Amino acid sequence: MxxxxxxxxxxxxxxxxxxxxxxxxxxxxxxADGQPVWPAADPSRPVGKGNPPRGRRSQSHKPRxxxxxxxxxxxxxxxxxxxxxxxxxxxxxxxxxxxxxxxxxxxxxxxxxxxxxxxxxxxDRRRHQAEQIFALNDCARRAMDAEQFNAAVGAFRVIAEIGGLLRAPIKPPEPRA
Structure with missing residues (x-):
């Protein structure tokens, strides 16, 4: 790579x-209850790498x-x-x-x-976009109810960016001389 x-x-x-x-x-x-079942060591075989000893676990031990x-x-x-x-x-x-x-x-x-x-x-990109647009719509509605129109316009602008309607910041046209 x-x-x-x-x-x-x-x-x-x-x-x-x-x-x-x-x-x-x-x-x-x-x-049946979803609790782990650990295999017991085979007492007929000598203790070794393939047959670990039956050790006592501490009280704080928690199985995997x-x-x-x-x-x-x-x-x-x-x-x-x-x-x-x-x-x-x-x-x-x-x-x-x-x-x-x-x-x-x-x-x-x-x-x-x-x-x-x-x-x-x-x-799930489309679902996430829809969730964000819905949340921003609610935000814009509450901003308008509180007469915070700049915040509402900003929320609608972000909605347009998420929806792909707006690609770049809106700039006023430059005056022609």
Whole structure:
């Protein structure tokens, strides 16, 4: 890829897919309630690389997230990003809601959330344009009700730009001598 060419959506998607699959890597099964089911070590085989010992887990140990938990966390991270929360507050919420204190794990969830937001924006561009135009119409209506006509004109100008009716700033014609 040359320096002039922007990265393609496929390149970002591959890295995101790998991160997503890594988060989804374990456990292999879930019970009827969606709780992870961990395979037990085989007592007939000697303890080694393929047969880990049955260790006691600490009280604070939390098993890896299931598929549904990962998707829920990504959606929640998208909400926090959309709310423009500071990173420190996002980490605090992740620790409280998800039980994750590892900064790298929280950063991976945030990266996936950002990537999905960009992909949704690109794929649903017309819907996003319609939402913005609707919101600006409401803003212009409220500005006119408050007799703030400059704000209303500005909102209508942005609506025209979004709709593709207006490409450049409106300039008065130069006087001809």
């Amino acid at each position: 040359s320096p002039e060419q922007p990265p393609t959506a496929g390149a970002c998607s591959d890295a995101g897919t790998e991160s997503l699959e890594e988060l989804r890597a374990a456990p292999p099964q879930q019970d 997230a299931t598929h549904m938990e990962v998707e829920t966390r990504i959606a929640e991270a998208q909400l926090w990003i959309a709310q423009r929360l500071p990173l420190a507050q996002i980490r605090e919420k992740a620790a409280h809601n998800w039980g994750i204190t590892n900064i790298k794990t929280v950063s991976r969830y945030l990266a996936l959330a950002r990537q999905r937001m960009v992909e949704e924006l690109i794929s």
